[in-house]
Amino acid sequence: MITRAEGAYLGAVRAFQNPMLDLLHKRHAPLVVSLLSVVFTAERPQVPVADAHTEVGDALDQLRGAGYADQLPVGTARDLCRQWADAGWLVRQVLEDDVEVYQLSAHAVAALEVAGRAGGTRARVSQSRVRTLLDAVDRLAEDADPDVLMRMARLDAEIARLRAELEHVQKTGSVDQVDEETLLEEAENVLHLVRELPADFARVAESIKAMQRDVVTALRQDERPTGAVLREYLERGEQVMESTTEGRAFAGALRLIGDPQRLDDLSNRIGVVLRHPFSRRLPAAQRTELGEIVRRIEQGLEQVFAAQREASYVITAQVRNHDPLRDRQVDELLREVMTGLQAWVPDARRGQAVDPLRRLPVAEVENLRQTLGDLRPAQPPNPLAEWADEDDGTADEALAWGGPHYTQLGEHLAAYAAATPGTTPDQVDLAAAFNAAPEPLRRPVDLLGLLEIAHLRGMTETDEVAWAEAVRPDGSRRRFAFGAVTTRAKDEDDD
Incomplete structure (x- = not known):
């Protein structure tokens, strides 16, 4: 039968096998804690492996220069980081961008926290800490108690307390100050x-x-x-x-x-x-x-x-990608290779021939070429046939399908205002002016250009619906409906 002392001792032994306690009771624990806390911070929880080695090496050089050389372990920064990873204090992983990084393990984070608390402000029994404990116990009891009547009574008491506090604040108009x-x-x-x-x-x-x-x-x-x-x-x-x-x-x-x-x-x-x-x-x-x-x-x-x-x-x-048969074959081959190496290396001499492993898989090639290609150089393509540009397309026709004729549209707007009875230069009906324009200026794109001119000169929109009939260069027609717009016949700068 295990005695009480033996049970306590075995429990402590198991506890100290935890990497966190193992880190804290090592000879160089202060060095490990300090270096990990300097390299890994809340803003930088992951550090590239090369950067970590460099920073740890710089810190070791600074400590040696400050006179702590006899208190530092033997080995390079790379060796120390590898030892810490083997001990379970660092986790090494590869990110999505193929960058290998170190990050603190949960044991290392806990060890740094313990060291920080021990070296910082001493924890004390306070009203806040006791209240946190009591609140946690109350919440645990409420969650564990299935009695509906007890839950209702507790909720009624809590509601009454909160209502009394609310009435007190409403009456006094102030909140009790806490020191x-x-x-x-x-x-x-x-x-x-x-x-x-x-x-x-x-x-x-x-x-x-x-x-x-x-x-x-x-x-x-x-x-x-x-x-x-x-x-x-x-x-x-x-x-x-x-x-x-x-x-x-x-x-x-x-x-x-x-x-x-x-x-x-x-x-x-x-x-x-x-x-x-x-x-x-x-x-x-x-x-x-x-x-x-x-x-x-x-x-x-x-x-x-x-x-x-x-x-x-x-x-x-x-x-x-799982293939059990292939995985077993690979495992067997690797074991056979390792066994062969262990038997061959002790007695091997330099330049000695090695018997190949016959069981390695053969590359699977679907088809091998059995004939040579044509050794003659490739023939150039046939020359392009001579052809002439068509004569039916002209520059004027290309312009007819182009953008708005802003200059002609502005001139037409001014001429329409001067020639139309009842029209003032400050209020020209845009739809009427467009419908009165010659067909080369009544393309759909010219209607858009006329609206742009009206926007620049200042336009007034009404609730009425205006209609405009546009004519494309090929003679096809299309009607457009939009909110009626009036605008100035000329720019203010031209007045």
Whole structure:
């Protein structure tokens, strides 16, 4: 039987096998924490591998120059980053644009948060923290209690309390002020809760990626019919968020914070907090952290969504390209190659011939050419036949189908106003003027040009409907209806 002390010791051993605690109790833990916090920030959660190696190398050089050389580990920046990735503190992945990047694992994020809290303001028991605990317990009890009458009684009590508070505010016209010390305690409690979010988001994303790796591994080893594999794994790929415990918890939280309106309301409330005089007593770093709450939530959501999209894409692509027989053949060939290398390398000499592996697949070529092509150079194409341009098309006919004749239209408008009784130079009926124009000026495009001229000279529109009959250069006619327009016969500059 395991004693109490032995059980506690085994539990602690299992806990320290967690990469987060493993990072914190290493000899060079301060160096790892400091370098990771400098390279990876909230604004830059992903860093290209080459940039990370360069920045870590520069930081190591700066520390050596400051006299900390005896406290630094042996190895290059590339070696250190690889060690951190092997230990589970960094995650290495390839983005869509084929750029390989590092990002902090959930364990590393949690370790940085623990180190930050230990080195920062000491957590204290406050009214805000106790109220958060009591509210959480009350919510848990309400969700766990199925008694309808008890739920109704609690809701009635809450409604009565809120109604009394509303009546008090309506009578007094003021809100009870809260002292700044209490506000500072509540702000620290909010920051304490917010600092837990990055690790939670990273943990959800990593659980999705772990599920993706498990699915792909199981798919490669699957010996069931392809149809059954397709149905099962496509469903898991489409419902990847519901396939893990963390994913289901995140989906529940997403229903609360995923609404853009809620995030907008949260941003407005944070703005109210930062405008309050008590916020000036907060350190600059904490004020910045408060102002970036919404952005950190959005970054966490995007991190999880990106992991979900990648998992769905990888699983779907693997299912579509999955061939169990081919995968087994490849695995057998690779094992045979490795076995052959292990047997050949110890006794091999330089320049020794290697027996080829006869079981490698042969390239599948549908058809090989068996005859040579014609060696004579290709013949040029036949010369083009001589032909002459048709004589029936002239420049005048091309112009007839062109744009509006603005000059002639302006002159016609002025002549129409002068020759038409009852027409003043300031109010010329555009439709009547167009219908009175000669046929070369009554094309549909000229009606549009006349409307442009009226717009430039100043036109007045009425509720009446005017009709204009246009004539195309080929003699075809078309009637147009538009709102009646009057305009000036000449530009104001010409008066």
